[in-house]
Every structure is written in structure tokens, then in C-alpha cells.
Amino acid sequence: MVNKTPAAKAPDATRRNERSRRAILDAALEIVGEVGFSKLTIEAIAARAGVGKQTIYRWWPSKAAVLFEACMPEGLDPLTVELPDTGDIEADLKTVLRGTVDELRNPKLEAPTRALSAETQNDPELGRQLTERILEPQLQAYVRRLRSAQEAGQIAADIDVRIAIELLVGPLFHRWHTRTLPLTHEYADTVAELALRGLSPR
Amino acid sequence: MVNKTPAAKAPDATRRNERSRRAILDAALEIVGEVGFSKLTIEAIAARAGVGKQTIYRWWPSKAAVLFEACMPEGLDPLTVELPDTGDIEADLKTVLRGTVDELRNPKLEAPTRALSAETQNDPELGRQLTERILEPQLQAYVRRLRSAQEAGQIAADIDVRIAIELLVGPLFHRWHTRTLPLTHEYADTVAELALRGLSPR
Incomplete structure (x- = not known):
């Protein structure tokens, strides 16, 4: 579900990918707020984000997966998250x-x-x-x-x-x-x- | 949302209404289990229950209202329900x-x-x-x-x-x-x- 850019790629390509990824997530959030989940489509997300549909299909298996990543706090990995431990x-x-x-x-x-x-x-x-x-x-x-x-x-x-x-x-x-x-x-x-x-x- | 048959009606009509009401509720439960809420229609409920669409519209304002009543335990009035009180x-x-x-x-x-x-x-x-x-x-x-x-x-x-x-x-x-x-x-x-x-x- 995450950006699979190989580490070897040029920094410019990585930045472009990150920009596309964020544009796709933002588009998904906006559209679902406007029309609901059942009317959300990969086509509409691609159009609003200014990317090709194939870019989205390459990174996510479904519109639910896109939306799910869009709803996660940026940078939070649920597999490694820890609660604060101040002792109290x-x-x-x-x-x-x-x-x-x-x-x-x-x-x-x-x-x-x-x-x-x-x-x-x-x-x-x-x-x-x-x-x-x-x-x-x-x-x-x-x-x-x-x-x-x-x-x-x-x-x-x-x-x-x-x-x-x-x-x-x-x-x-x-x-x-x-x-x-x-x-x-x-x-x-x-x-x-x-x-x-x-x-x-x- | 409930059967509004006037008390003065003949017992036969009341029984018929109650039979129709139960048939409608059961049909709604069955259909939503088969095709989901978004594809549930008043037409389909009416057809399976063997009643006219108007019968359903007379008793309920929407398919959600039908389904809601269908999901309630029979005879439970949420406004008067009480929890058991054995003292424990x-x-x-x-x-x-x-x-x-x-x-x-x-x-x-x-x-x-x-x-x-x-x-x-x-x-x-x-x-x-x-x-x-x-x-x-x-x-x-x-x-x-x-x-x-x-x-x-x-x-x-x-x-x-x-x-x-x-x-x-x-x-x-x-x-x-x-x-x-x-x-x-x-x-x-x-x-x-x-x-x-x-x-x-x-």
C-alpha cells in the first residue's frame, strides 16, 4: 500500500512520486467527502490528482486501500507504533x-x-x-x-x-x-x- | 413506523395486516442479506412479500425504516424497555x-x-x-x-x-x-x- 520507489532512483523521481502519492490521497479524501464511498472511483481520483489511472493501480489494489492510507496519520506505521510511557x-x-x-x-x-x-x-x-x-x-x-x-x-x-x-x-x-x-x-x-x-x- | 390499523377494524383485517407487516419485514431482512442495503428496493420487498408498494409506503417512510423495524426484537418498545432489577x-x-x-x-x-x-x-x-x-x-x-x-x-x-x-x-x-x-x-x-x-x- 506504500510508495514502492526503489531507493536507487534519482531524488527527483522520488520527489515526483511523493508529490503524486500525496495528490492521490488528498483527491480521494475530497471526493469521498463530496459523493460518498459508493460513488468514489479510481478514474475520478486520477483525474483530480492529475495522474494516470495506472499510477494508482500500481500502488494500491483498490479504492478502499487508497482511502485507508489517506485516513492514516502521515508517517504512522501501525506495526511499530508505541504508546507514550512516562511511568504514569x-x-x-x-x-x-x-x-x-x-x-x-x-x-x-x-x-x-x-x-x-x-x-x-x-x-x-x-x-x-x-x-x-x-x-x-x-x-x-x-x-x-x-x-x-x-x-x-x-x-x-x-x-x-x-x-x-x-x-x-x-x-x-x-x-x-x-x-x-x-x-x-x-x-x-x-x-x-x-x-x-x-x-x-x- | 408501526402498523396503524385502527382498533375498530374487524379482527380479520387486523390479522391480515399483521401478516402483511411480518411478510414485509421478513422480505426486507432476506433481501438485504442477499444484495446489501444499496440494492434493497421497496419494489423488491413488495414483490417478495406479495403486497403492493403502496402498502409499504403507507406504513413506513423509507426502506431504512422498514429494515430498522425488522431488526428490532419483536414487541420491544425502546421507549418503555426496562433492564431486569433483581437487586444484584x-x-x-x-x-x-x-x-x-x-x-x-x-x-x-x-x-x-x-x-x-x-x-x-x-x-x-x-x-x-x-x-x-x-x-x-x-x-x-x-x-x-x-x-x-x-x-x-x-x-x-x-x-x-x-x-x-x-x-x-x-x-x-x-x-x-x-x-x-x-x-x-x-x-x-x-x-x-x-x-x-x-x-x-x-
Whole structure:
């Protein structure tokens, strides 16, 4: 899904490729916000980005893959991402959950993220791929951070941390998805506090 | 959204209407499972249910409304639903969350429920209506049950129960939506236990 320019190529070609890649991702974000996922086409993305269709097909297997990369924070590799570890699990979780709130509330990303979320329901295979390649590796970063808190005695030893992290991310996702009440930093803080009350040693 | 047959009508007409209503709902469930929401049409529902299109338009404003009613447990009114109250908040929450797992895993309802979930992302107005009319009233039933537990001293008095319930329903919904790990009764129990550890008086 990423730019596969061989390292040996001239710097100019690499820059041109990077410019094309960014133009394609931006075009996908714009178009899906205007017409929705079902009407998004590779042709329309290519036309708006000023590239040939073949350029897009060379780098991405599908329009969902383009959109998915467009929604990822630039430079974030889900396979190597780590949560902050200052030694204070409550402070670190609040930092991370506030960041998630900011991402979910980014107006530029809202329409494409919702379109992609919808498509994971309509297309189970796409959903499973995104979960396996992108979501679960990020959840494993939470698992590592909670394990380190367990070792530091801030989280009870008998807690299944893989389940515990769902008490942190589930509420934010539920509120975003269902639009029940505002998604704010204060909400992120309260979720972190309530969850940690349940996780801390008794 | 419900059958508006006047009570004065002959019992035969009421029975016929109820038969048509059920045939329409079943047809909607079947068709959306076969072709997805975007290709579901009122025409197709009418043809399979053996009724005229006008019968459907008389009772429901849209295909989403038909599907929505079809996905609701028969006889459940979200405005008057109450959670069980045996006096044991942990047992009651496990009963309710296990029931939610059973609903989410019902093979007959999976395709239509996912289609409707997707459509709430693509159509914000539909999403807001379903949240306001159906989801939030059900969440308020959780709020009432947690308040009663608060009065009984089983949940700390300083807890914002409207937020606390999201630690119960959010994880289940997240796991269902993202297909990360199996949605089981054991998972429902663990979520109830972890959340209640956080909510109980210290």
C-alpha cells in the first residue's frame, strides 16, 4: 500500500512520486467527502490528482486501500507504533485518548473515515483486512503499555489487558459511531479514569 | 413506523395486516442479506412479500425504516424497555449483555444490522434519527438501572452513570463492529466485571 520507489532512483523521481502519492490521497479524501464511498472511483481520483489511472493501480489494489492510507496519520506505521510511557499510566492513557478524539473530530477526515467504517460493514473481507493489518497492531500497542503498567504495579496482575483496552477504546468509538453525545477531551479523561478505577490493584 | 390499523377494524383485517407487516419485514431482512442495503428496493420487498408498494409506503417512510423495524426484537418498545432489577447489579448486567451478544450473533439479523450500521455512517440524518428514537432511549434504561444500583450502594455515588454505561456497551459494539475477537457470553461477563470494579464504591 506504500510508495514502492526503489531507493536507487534519482531524488527527483522520488520527489515526483511523493508529490503524486500525496495528490492521490488528498483527491480521494475530497471526493469521498463530496459523493460518498459508493460513488468514489479510481478514474475520478486520477483525474483530480492529475495522474494516470495506472499510477494508482500500481500502488494500491483498490479504492478502499487508497482511502485507508489517506485516513492514516502521515508517517504512522501501525506495526511499530508505541504508546507514550512516562511511568504514569493515567496521564499516558489520557494523552492517547485525547489524541484519538482529535483524530475522530478532524473535519477533513470525518467523511472518509465514516465512509470507510461503513464499507467495513458492507464488505466483511475488507473489514477483516483492515482489522488484521491496521487496528489490531495498534491495539497491541495498548496491550504492551498496559503490561508495562502491570509490571509497575499500577494495574492489577489478574487483569486480562487485551480485554481491558476495549473498555478504553470501545466507549470513544461507540460515541463517535452513534453520535449520542459530544466527543470531547473531558469525555476521554473520564473514560480513562473510570476504566483505570476498575483496573488498578484493590 | 408501526402498523396503524385502527382498533375498530374487524379482527380479520387486523390479522391480515399483521401478516402483511411480518411478510414485509421478513422480505426486507432476506433481501438485504442477499444484495446489501444499496440494492434493497421497496419494489423488491413488495414483490417478495406479495403486497403492493403502496402498502409499504403507507406504513413506513423509507426502506431504512422498514429494515430498522425488522431488526428490532419483536414487541420491544425502546421507549418503555426496562433492564431486569433483581437487586444484584452484576447479575443483571451480565444477563443484559449476554442478551446483546445473542442478538448481535443472530445469523438472521447480522447482514441487515451491519447494513443499517453502515447506512448510519453514510447518511448522518438517518443515524441521528435512529440514535435519538431508538438507541438513546435504550441507553436511558441502563441509566435508570445504574441509578437504582447507586441508591442501593452498589455503585459509587460520584459516578456519572450516563458515561459509565458506555464502558458496558462500547466494548461489545467495538468487538462486533471491528471483528477483532469472538463475541461470547464469557466476554460479556468479563466486561461487566471489569466495568463494575471501576464503578463500585472504594
